[in-house]
Amino acid sequence: MAQCLICDLKVEKFIDFGQQPIANGFLTESQFNNEYFFKMEVGFCPNCKMVQLLEQPDREQMFHENYAFFSSTSDYMKEHFKNFAYSVIEKQLLAEDSLVVEIGCNDGIMIENFLNKNIPHLGVEPSKNVADIARSKGINVTSEFFDSKLALDVIEKYGKADAILSANVMCHIPYMHSIFEGIEKLLKDDGIFSFEDPYAADIVQKASFDQIYDEHTFLFSVMSVSYLANIHGLEVIDVEPQVTHGGSMRYTLAHKGRKEVSINVQNQIQKEKELGLDNIEAYNNFTRKVNIVKDDLMKLLNELKEKNKKVVAYGATSKSTTVTNFFGITPEHLEFICDTTPTKHNKFSPGAHIPVIPYEKFKDSKPDYVLLFAWNHAKEIMEKEKEYMEANGIKWIMYVPDVKVID
Ligand code: SAH
Ligand code: TMP
């Protein structure tokens, strides 16, 4: 029986995705025989309300010198993180004598905004290839995993932080107690820790099951983050919903009693209770919805295959690894996945082994249908492709929150 990573009590399993590969593990044909798989199951802890993977690959298997996710591929996200950075500069009155630490800064998409304002900063980024891109922009980066020990090293070298930031990283880390211990030590008395991640309420409501993959150990809610903060002498002082990654939540924490707590926190917890996120039934209901999407999408893809329609996919996202492997989508269904990320090109998608090709070739391919794996970037992508799609009568296929064909 699985034990909760936060409170050690029993976790209730609600979905089994079967054997899954490393979601960002794009590979060559010669690597097919040695591909790594793990059993991906998700559970809910009725005590601390945390939704979590029951098993996860070792961190070095996911985050390394060939990490395939480059944050700056989306212009929309660049703008989003600029706004995030500027809001923190304003809130904490950051200046040339401050310190900002970003955990998981990737290629520097957010932290470069502090560099540009001459605010002292440190990026912590264990994946060396993306850390090097950040360094090439002049950003100060250490290529290590953040934890309580690293926090002490940072304090020794740089002092304590006025702001600790993180986006789409906290939910990746199973050893949350070590992280929160580190944050508690590294944060100045009046500092803030602000982080955002895909939000459990959005995932449950939209049945966006593909937010679940090897890297995403946790699906946070305000309830579960508050529980965790409380154990470590911190408290959630504000929460702000975000539209990014199909629905995220930004949590701002401070040392207990140091800052005013916004009414947003209790209000959001109330909403979560109304959605039943404190009870396993909401998650079982999510599983039922996901199975309907699975049946509908496979029925559609099988029909299109029989009719000899050309179907391709857009965005070799980490999320798509869960979709293809859980649903049983093969190269028979999808001719290729196009993507703008050079390191994914001319490789195959994890597990399902669908060819990944450069985006530029997409326009020559004239498919009948395009399955949008990067649905979280739908607005940006659909605007960009509108003319081409319309001129050639190409249709989009969407599967969140349900299966739809869009002309
Ligand atoms: N913040 C970026 C990147 C998210 S991808 C964005 O929102 O686009 C997740 C990143 O977290 C990866 O670059 C990965 O290398 C990093 N990461 C994983 N575990 C980490 C840890 N323990 N400490 C710091 N970074 C970590
Ligand atoms: P994400 O969903 O994890 O942000 O990953 C998005 C993936 O989609 C990434 O591999 C880059 C790719 N992508 C494109 O190919 N074209 C685009 O216009 C955008 C926004 C993303």
Ligand code: ZN
């Ligand atoms: Zn628990």
